[in-house]
Amino acid sequence: MAEPAVPNSARIVVIGGGIIGCSVAYHLAHMGCTDVVLLERDRLTSGTTWHAAGLIVTFGSTSETSTEMRKYSRDLYARLEAETGQGTGFRPVGFIEAATDADRLEEYRRVSAFNRYCGIDVHEISAREVQDLFPLARTDDMLAGFYVKEDGRADPVDVTMALAKGARLKGAKIIEGVSVTDVLQSRGAVTGVRTSHGTIRCETVVNCAGMWARELGALSGVNIPLQAAEHYYLITGKLPGIDRAWPVLEDPGSYSYFREEGGGLMIGLFETICAPWKVDGVPKDFSFGEIEPDWDRMTPYLEKAMARVPASQAAGIKKFFCGPESFTPDLKPIVGEAPELANYFVAAGLNSIGILTGGGIGRMLAHWILTGAPDVDITGINIDRLHPYQSNPDYRRTRTVESLGMVYQCHYPTRSMMTARNAKRSPLHDRLVARGAYFKDVSGWEGADWYAPPGVEPRVERLSWGRQSWFAYWRAEHEACRNGVILMDMSFMSKFLVQGRDAGRVLNHLSANNVDGEPGRITYTQWLNEGGTIEADLTVTKHNDQHYMVVASDTAHRHVLARLRRHCADAHAFATDISAAYAQINIQGPRSRELLQTVTSADLSNEAFPFRCAKEIDLGLARVLCVRITYLGELGYELYVPTEQATHVYDQLVQAGDSVGLRHAGLKALASLRMEKGYRDYGHDIDNTDSVLEAGLGFAVDLKKPGGFIGRDAVLAKKSSGPLTRRLAQVLVLDPEPTMFHAEVVHRNGKPVGYVRAASYGFTLGGAVGLAMIEAGVPIDQAWLDAGKWEIDIAGRRYPARTSLKPMYDPEMKRIRQ
Numbered sequence: 001m002a003e004p005a006v007p008n009s010a011r012i013v014v015i016g017g018g019i020i021g022c023s024v025a026y027h028l029a030h031m032g033c034t035d036v037v038l039l040e041r042d043r044l045t046s047g048t049t050w051h052a053a054g055l056i057v058t059f060g061s062t063s064e065t066s067t068e069m070r071k072y073s074r075d076l077y078a079r080l081e082a083e084t085g086q087g088t089g090f091r092p093v094g095f096i097e098a099a100t101d102a103d104r105l106e107e108y109r110r111v112s113a114f115n116r117y118c119g120i121d122v123h124e125i126s127a128r129e130v131q132d133l134f135p136l137a138r139t140d141d142m143l144a145g146f147y148v149k150e151d152g153r154a155d156p157v158d159v160t161m162a163l164a165k166g167a168r169l170k171g172a173k174i175i176e177g178v179s180v181t182d183v184l185q186s187r188g189a190v191t192g193v194r195t196s197h198g199t200i201r202c203e204t205v206v207n208c209a210g211m212w213a214r215e216l217g218a219l220s221g222v223n224i225p226l227q228a229a230e231h232y233y234l235i236t237g238k239l240p241g242i243d244r245a246w247p248v249l250e251d252p253g254s255y256s257y258f259r260e261e262g263g264g265l266m267i268g269l270f271e272t273i274c275a276p277w278k279v280d281g282v283p284k285d286f287s288f289g290e291i292e293p294d295w296d297r298m299t300p301y302l303e304k305a306m307a308r309v310p311a312s313q314a315a316g317i318k319k320f321f322c323g324p325e326s327f328t329p330d331l332k333p334i335v336g337e338a339p340e341l342a343n344y345f346v347a348a349g350l351n352s353i354g355i356l357t358g359g360g361i362g363r364m365l366a367h368w369i370l371t372g373a374p375d376v377d378i379t380g381i382n383i384d385r386l387h388p389y390q391s392n393p394d395y396r397r398t399r400t401v402e403s404l405g406m407v408y409q410c411h412y413p414t415r416s417m418m419t420a421r422n423a424k425r426s427p428l429h430d431r432l433v434a435r436g437a438y439f440k441d442v443s444g445w446e447g448a449d450w451y452a453p454p455g456v457e458p459r460v461e462r463l464s465w466g467r468q469s470w471f472a473y474w475r476a477e478h479e480a481c482r483n484g485v486i487l488m489d490m491s492f493m494s495k496f497l498v499q500g501r502d503a504g505r506v507l508n509h510l511s512a513n514n515v516d517g518e519p520g521r522i523t524y525t526q527w528l529n530e531g532g533t534i535e536a537d538l539t540v541t542k543h544n545d546q547h548y549m550v551v552a553s554d555t556a557h558r559h560v561l562a563r564l565r566r567h568c569a570d571a572h573a574f575a576t577d578i579s580a581a582y583a584q585i586n587i588q589g590p591r592s593r594e595l596l597q598t599v600t601s602a603d604l605s606n607e608a609f610p611f612r613c614a615k616e617i618d619l620g621l622a623r624v625l626c627v628r629i630t631y632l633g634e635l636g637y638e639l640y641v642p643t644e645q646a647t648h649v650y651d652q653l654v655q656a657g658d659s660v661g662l663r664h665a666g667l668k669a670l671a672s673l674r675m676e677k678g679y680r681d682y683g684h685d686i687d688n689t690d691s692v693l694e695a696g697l698g699f700a701v702d703l704k705k706p707g708g709f710i711g712r713d714a715v716l717a718k719k720s721s722g723p724l725t726r727r728l729a730q731v732l733v734l735d736p737e738p739t740m741f742h743a744e745v746v747h748r749n750g751k752p753v754g755y756v757r758a759a760s761y762g763f764t765l766g767g768a769v770g771l772a773m774i775e776a777g778v779p780i781d782q783a784w785l786d787a788g789k790w791e792i793d794i795a796g797r798r799y800p801a802r803t804s805l806k807p808m809y810d811p812e813m814k815r816i817r818q
């Protein structure tokens with residue numbers, strides 16, 4: 001074979017010729033960027049793609065982005081042959097998801113309502129109907145099936161070849177047998193790639209190197225914490241009566257999926273406890289490779305799976321296949337521009353859905369690269385949500401065992417990942433343990449979720465979709481904040497110091513609000529992109545005109561820091577991550593002033609210390625930054641305490657708190673309190689696709705401030721384009737019984753008009769409460785909301801609801817300003 005020739009330069013180099021790399025190249029070329037070179041170390045599909053099962057299913061996700069990517073991929077694979085002449089093997093034989101227990105049934109009913117809203121024609125069918133469609137299955141214990149007729153299966157190699165051909169036809173170059181050995185950079189941005197066959201100068205690289213992506217990224221200091229793991233399917237001998245036209249049947253309850261293969265069955269498995277593969281590094285020459293199956297470990301899962309289709313037990317085993325696939329810490333893909341290096345994009349870590357979402361991932365990333373911004377919500381999949389410690393071998397070895405195992409678990413919304421825990425602890429951790437805290441994983445921190453009363457062990461008795469054993473403790477914490485005073489440890493918040501002569505100017509350019517006013521004030525603001533949609537939601541505290549503090553949520557940590565640093569680069573402004581240098585203790589509730597006043601000599605009266613005031617105060621033997629602000633809707637204070645004084649300050653507060661009934665409150669209470677007040681949480685109820693006006697945050701935008709800000713023109717254009725037809729509204733279920741979490745569909749006069757982005761339980765309002773994006777196609781104002789009959793679909797039942805643009809709790813902010 002002739003040695004491959006590589007060009008000297010290209011605009012974009014895509015690394016990796018699996019389905020993801022080929023899809024990215026295809027979409028870049030289709031969007032008009034033809035100066036694209038895809039480099040594949042060996043041959044196309046030789047990594048993971050060649051051995052995928054090719055299931056194509058659109059049902060099952062409560063993420064709008066993932067659902068859109070699934071639908072788009074399926075439709076693309078159906079039409080690629082006509083465009084390229086290369087078949088994809090896509091056959092819409094249908095897909096059935098089986099529910100064999102009550103909790104799973106509830107999950108699927110919730111998901112199916114949302115999926116229908118997203119345009120997926122999913123039907124709940126009876127066990128009898130499942131039997132009719134897949135006669136070899138045992139269905140006596142099945143409660144229901146969820147059937148999408150248009151889904152089915154495709155041939156992963158053919159799909160990839162069709163994408164590659166489509167890319168080539170549009171002018172992209174696809175070169176096999178060339179390894180990228182390094183990515184070149186200068187001044188924080190990509191300048192080229194070094195390959196086994198020479199150097200290519202380029203503006204942008206896209207790392208689509210599958211399970212090799214982590215090690216390739218590490219060469220450039222880019223953190224991609226994915227890990228390969230064993231992944232299995234079995235192919236039986238021929239089975240009499242089986243039909244190629246049968247749908248794919250998936251039964252998570254027996255860890256398995258089934259589809260026809262060569263006159264027999266393919267039985268795919270997702271075991272509950274899995275095995276990471278090659279934690280120390282994937283061999284560079286592993287091509288079209290297989291892993292020796294671990295029969296001992298897998299036999300119990302196989303037995304359970306085969307019991308679902310008993311005829312498979314007698315069919316004989318043709319092949320028990322094990323191949324590696326990449327898994328990520330939270331089972332979501334790793335996509336986007338690396339925070340460490342400009343123009344270094346990544347699309348990897350597909351968690352076994354790379355085929356069924358591959359088309360959509362490629363489209364989304366190509367759009368992002370070519371326009372500078374993604375056109376879908378990427379907050380849950382953005383590479384910058386992940387942290388460097390998650391790439392440690394011990395982390396990957398531990399967490400991966402759980403992540404693959406989660407694929408077929410019931411996805412209880414209150415469940416936290418249980419492995420690789422205790423990586424980051426607040427300085428108050430041991431004190432909170434002693435108080436009965438139940439902890440959850442908060443971006444790697446141990447965050448107190450709720451507190452068990454004395455004598456009760458803080459543990460989850462049984463996960464469910466309803467009220468769990470800790471519901472009463474949660475209520476007590478919520479009510480203590482509304483009526484008395486609570487202490488909440490939020491040391492996991494991201495905190496950045498911004499200093500320098502230009503610090504105020506840089507921050508004001510980034511911020512839609514004016515954050516550079518009087519010193520000693522905290523300001524709530526969004527950071528927007530040029531399109532006027534939201535990049536970050538945070539506060540800026542001005543100490544003096546060369547010294548500011550930015551505070552954002554834990555999930556926004558790297559996103560905010562990267563954006564900050566990029567904008568400081570050419571200015572006399574310097575951003576320092578001080579997240580771990582300060583504990584953040586919240587004292588909130590109508591009696592918070594009374595409590596705090598007993599431990600400081602500072603005057604905390606409303607006159608001396610008004611809402612939004614930020615001052616350093618004495619507290620016991622410590623100096624703390626005290627900021628009068630709330631995320632819970634009450635009079636309250638955030639205390640920023642140097643880490644080494646955190647326990648001292650905590651002890652002072654707790655001791656003084658005895659006389660005012662101070663109660664500890666956790667993150668469940670945070671969620672319910674803030675949701676009643678309609679406070680937004682970036683990545684949950686607002687995201688990068690929302691205009692700041694649609695998100696209801698126009699009050700925090702200062703269009704008149706001198707110098708303007710990023711996104712101002714877009715906000716002005718939106719304002720002048722007429723009344724909003726898409727708005728975030730608060731929704732309250734009138735029946736106090738049901739629970740909401742996310743993705744419940746909202747109906748106005750019987751018509752679906754939006755879905756709940758995030759929800760909690762409003763103990764003060766008396767029912768499940770959430771924030772829903774309403775998209776009506778007509779101007780939305782409160783009169784329009786009031787004129788409608790509102791209902792929310794929760795697990796297939798519609799409940800009457802109330803909607804409001806203003807917060808239902810304390811809309812006048814009287815409690816906060818008292």
Ligand SMILES: Cc1cc2nc3c(=O)[nH]c(=O)nc-3n(C[C@H](O)[C@H](O)[C@H](O)COP(=O)(O)OP(=O)(O)OC[C@H]3O[C@@H](n4cnc5c(N)ncnc54)[C@H](O)[C@@H]3O)c2cc1C
Pocket residue numbers: 015016017018019020021039040041042043044045046047048049050051052053054055056178179180181208209210211212213216231232233322323324325347348349350351352353354355356357
């Ligand atoms: C048993 C099994 C069954 C599966 N079934 C399904 C299914 O039914 N549906 C579904 O959606 N998904 C399924 N998957 C998952 C799916 O196969 C993957 O998500 C998908 O193939 C990942 O594609 P990729 O392009 O990211 O990775 P890969 O296919 O591994 O591609 C990465 C490519 O990068 C190349 N490369 C690496 N380093 C370099 C370098 N330095 N220079 C140049 N090239 C480089 C590699 O050679 C490789 O070809 C399954 C996976 C397994 C293991």
